[in-house]
Amino acid sequence: MNHSDHVQTIAHQTSAAASSPIAASWRRCMTQHGLSPEEARTPIRLSEADFLSAKDRSGPLLEEAASELDRLFSTVGKAGCCLLLTDGQGVALDRRGAAGDDKEFRGIGLWSGTLWSEASVGTNGIGTAIADERAVIIHRDQHFLTRNTGLSCATAPIRDHKGRIAAAIDISTCRDDAGDMAMMILSQAVRDAAARIEANLFHRAYAGARILLVPAEGKSAPALLAIDRDDLVLGATRAARLRLNIDDRRIAAGIAAADLLGEDAGSEGTDLPDAERAALRRVLSRAGGNVSQAADILGISRATLYRKMRRLSMN
Template sequence: MNHSDHVNAVAQQLSAAASSPVAASWRRCMTIHGLSPEEQRTPWRLTEAEFLQARERSGHIIEESRDELDRLFLTVGKAGCCLLLTDERGVALERRGAVGDDKDFRGLGLWSGTVWSEASVGTNGIGTAIADERAVVIHRDQHFLSANTGLSCATAPIRDHLGRITAAIDISTCRDDVNDMAVLILSQAVRDAASRIEANLFRRAFNGARILLVSSEGKSTPALLAIDRDDLVLGATRAARQTLGLDDRRIAAGVPAADLLHEDRSSNGGDLLDAERAALRRVLSRARGNVSQAADILGISRATLYRKMKKLSVE
C-alpha cells in the first residue's frame, strides 16, 4: 500500500482519528480542508506586501526570538536543518538555513513568506502544532502529502503573555539518515527555545513589573507571574495559570500573589506590618544601614525611626 492509500484508509477510520493525533490531523486535512495526499502542491506564498505586513504585525515576536534562532542554528545548522519562525497562522516570518541546503529547502517551500498551515499543506510540524496547540514531531510518512514524506519536522508553539498561541518555531530536515532518536533530540531543543521565547515575550509585555517564577511540576514551559508594587498579579503565563487556577477574569479582579502562593500572613493587620517592615528595610538598605540617613529619606527623626525599628523587629 502506497502512502496516499494508507492516509486515505486511516483517515476514514473514526477509531484511528480518536486514538492518534496524526490520524486526527489526516482526517482534518481531508474532511475540513478538502486535501488529497497525492496532490502535488507547495505551501501558499504571501505577496511581498502581505509578507511585510505579517512581519510588521509580529515585529515584537521576531525581535524577541532572533537570539534564540541564531543560538539554535549554531547547534543544528551544520546538520542539514532548516529553522522557521512563524506567526499563529503558520506564515514563515524568519528563516535560518545553510547556503548549501537552500535549493532543497526552497523547493519544498521551507522559505520566508510561505504558509505552513494544515489548510495549506496538510499535516506538518508547524500547522499541526498550531492546530493541536502542543509541541509535535511529524516524521517522514506522518506528513499528509506524499510530496513531503522526505521531511522530518519538530515544532513547538509559542504563547503570548495571555497564554494564546502567537507563533511557532520549527526545525526541519530532509536528510535520509535522520532516525527517531535524532528527531526527539531536535524536538527537545525546539521546545526549550520556545520556552525561552515565551519568557522573553512575557517580560516584554510586563516591562517594569516584578517577575516571579512559580514552581510548576510537570510543566514544560515557564510558569511566570508579573506582580505590581502592591503584590497584585498583573499577568501570568499559561503554565502559571494552569498551576494556580488563574484566568483573565480573576487577574482583572485583582488577586494578591501571596494568596495564590499560600504564603503565611498573620491576621489583625499582619499584612500592613509586613508591608511597613519591608519598606523600612528597603530604605535602610539604600542608606547602607545609616540610621540618620534613612531617617532623612523618610522625613522622620532618628528617635521615631528607632521606635519603628524596635516595633517591627528590624535590626
Template sequence: MGELTAHAEHVYTCTQRDSAVANSSIVASWRRCIAMHRLAPEQIRVSLRLSGEELKSARQASENLIADALSELDRLCATVGKSGCCLILTDSNGVALERRGVAGDDKHFHELGLWTGSVWTEASIGTNGIGTAIADGRSVTILRDQHFFCSNITLSCTTAPIRDHRGQLAAALDISTCRDDVNEVTLGILGQMARDAALRIEINLFRSAFAGARFLMVPAASNPTAALLAVDRHDLVLGATRAARLALKLDDSRIAAGLPAADALQEQSISANEDLVDAERAALLRALSRSSGNVSQAAVALGISRATLHRKMKRLNLH
C-alpha cells in the first residue's frame, strides 16, 4: 500500500514542475491525464471494454489493417510469446483488435485488460504504452511505475505506432509483460522488435492500398526501406509512405496534382523534347526485349512497319 501511495505522490509532485514536464514525455503524459482527462493516479481503474457488437464494428472498420498485420503478429508472438509477453494490435482509437500470447498467461493479462475489446487510451487508463504512443504519434516505452495509475505499476510495455498509406496514424502495436526481471535494456530490445514489425505492417498496408503499382525506394531518406513511392505506368506518383513524404516534402495536394516520380526524386531535369525522346526509346527497348530482339515481331507489337522501326532505332542509336 505504501508503494502505491508513494507512486501517486511522485506523480503529483512531478506534474507540478514545468521543467519536469518539458524534459520528460512521461511526465507530460501524466500532466495530460490530470489536467485534460481529470484522472487521479491513486484510482483503481481497469480499461474500458467494448460490447461484442462494438468490437465487431471496430474490427470491420479495420479489416484491411488486421489482414495485413496477422502474419507479423504471429511471427512476433512466436519470438516473444513464451517469454511472458502479450501482443496487442489496436486501431487509432486504442481499441484492442487482435491479441497474441501464451495460454498459460491468458488469465493474468485478461484481468489487466490486455484483451480484445479493451480500450487503451490515456483518457481511459492513463499513461500507458498504447495510449501515449497514439497521443504522441511516436514509439513509447513505459516501465512499471512510469504508468499513471498505481494499479498498473507491475506492467511494462513498449508500443510502436502504425501509419496508413497516407502517413496517417492508423494503429498501434504493443508488447506488454509483467515479469519482475524486465529492465530498460530488455524493453529496448522488445521495443525495436515492435518497431520493426510495425514498419513491415505499414509496408503491407501501403502495397495493398496501391496494388498493381510500381514501388520506388527513396535513397535520400534516413530509412530507405520505409520510404517508398507508389508509381503508375506513366511514372506519376500515386502515393508515398510517411518516411517518403518527410524526405521529399510531399503532401496529398502535391500527389493529387499529378507529380512525376522523377520530379519527386529531384532527378536531373531534362527538356520536354528530351523527355519525349526518352519515352520513345524506352518503348522501343521494351518491345525489342519482349520479342528477344526480333525486329519484325517488335514492329508488329508497336503497330508500325519494320522499316519505320529500323529508322527509329537508327535515330535513337539502338542498333
C-alpha cells in the first residue's frame, strides 16, 4: 500500500482518528481542508507586502526569539537541520540554515515567507503543533502529503503572556538517518527554546513588575506570575494558570499572590503606608471589590475604610 492509500484508509477510520493525533490530523486535512495526500502542493508563499506586515505584527516575538534561534542553530545547524520561527498562523518569519543546505530546503518550502499551516500543506510539524497546541514530532511518512515524507520535524508552540498560541519553533531535517532517538533529542531542544522565548515575552509584557516562579513539578513551560507592588497578580503564563487554576477573569477581579501560593505576603522592609495600601488592596480583592464586605472583614465602618482609601490615594 502506498502512502496516499495508507493515509486515506487511516483517515476514514473513526477509531484511529480518535486514538491517534496523527490520524486525527490526517482526517482534518481531508474533511476540513479538502486536501489529498497525492497533491503536489508546496507551502503558500506570502507576497512581500503581506510578509512584511506579518513580521511587523510579530516584532516583539522576533526580538525576544533572536538569541534563542542563534543558540539553537549553533547546536543543530551543522547536522543538516533547518530552523524556523513562525507566527501563530504558521507563517515562517525567521529562519536559520547552513548555506550548503539552502537549495534543498528552499525547494521544500522551508523558507521565510511561507505558510506551514495544516490547511496549506497538511499534517506537518508547525501546522499540527499549532492546531493541537502541543509539541509534536512529525517523522517522515507521518506527514500528510506524499511529497513531504522525506522530511522529519520537531516543533513546539510558543505562547504569549496571556497563554495564547503566538508562534512556533521548528527543527526540520531531510536526513535519512534521523531516527526516533535523534528526533526526541531535537524535540527537547525546541521545547526548551520555546520555554525560554515564552519567559522572555512574559518579562517584556510585564517590565517593571516582580516576577515569581511558581513551583510546577514536571512542567517544561515556565510557570510565572507577574506581581505588582501590593502583591496583586498582574498576569500569569499558561503553565501558572493551569497550576493555580486562574484565568483572565480572576486576574482582572484582583487576586493576591499570597492567597494563590498560600504564603504570608508580609511587610518587612516596606514603608508603613505602602504596607497598609497593599493590605487593603488584598482585602478588597478577597471581597471582590465590595467595599462594605471589605470593611466587615477588617472590622471597621465603611466610612472609615473610604477615608483610609482616600488617604492612601486608592481609587
